[in-house]
Amino acid sequence: MGRIVFCSRCKSEYRDGITHCPDCNLPLVGSLHTVERPDQPVGPAIAWRGNDPIDFSRALAALKANEIQSYQITEHDNLPYLTAFQPRYGIFVRRDDVARAEKAIREALASKLSE
Numbered sequence: 001m002g003r004i005v006f007c008s009r010c011k012s013e014y015r016d017g018i019t020h021c022p023d024c025n026l027p028l029v030g031s032l033h034t035v036e037r038p039d040q041p042v043g044p045a046i047a048w049r050g051n052d053p054i055d056f057s058r059a060l061a062a063l064k065a066n067e068i069q070s071y072q073i074t075e076h077d078n079l080p081y082l083t084a085f086q087p088r089y090g091i092f093v094r095r096d097d098v099a100r101a102e103k104a105i106r107e108a109l110a111s112k113l114s115e
Contacts, residue, residue, distance in 0.1 A: 047101035062108035
């Protein structure tokens with residue numbers, strides 16, 4: 001049986017011979033020596049929220065163009081009475097990607113203003 005390699009970001013396992021994570025585009029490592037840091041939040045983080053479906057589409061396109069994985073929510077993913085006073089759309093990304101995602105979205109939405 002071959003050696004197992006890992007992605008240091010998403011923690012996915014791959015067989016030996018694969019050199020890069022296809023999702024994160026990072027080189028794979030032989031082991032995961034991660035130290036749990038309870039002071040650091042874990043899980044996805046919100047990169048954008050809003051009510052405009054066009055801005056939502058532009059934000060998603062910007063993330064795709066920058067190869068940033070995302071998870072989207074819409075009002076249909078929640079009970080209607082819970083979202084009455086909240087934005088109808090949200091985009092979550094990996095916590096490590098938040099700064100890049102926010103920058104890409106900001107630039108995409110700013111380019112809309114100059115059209």
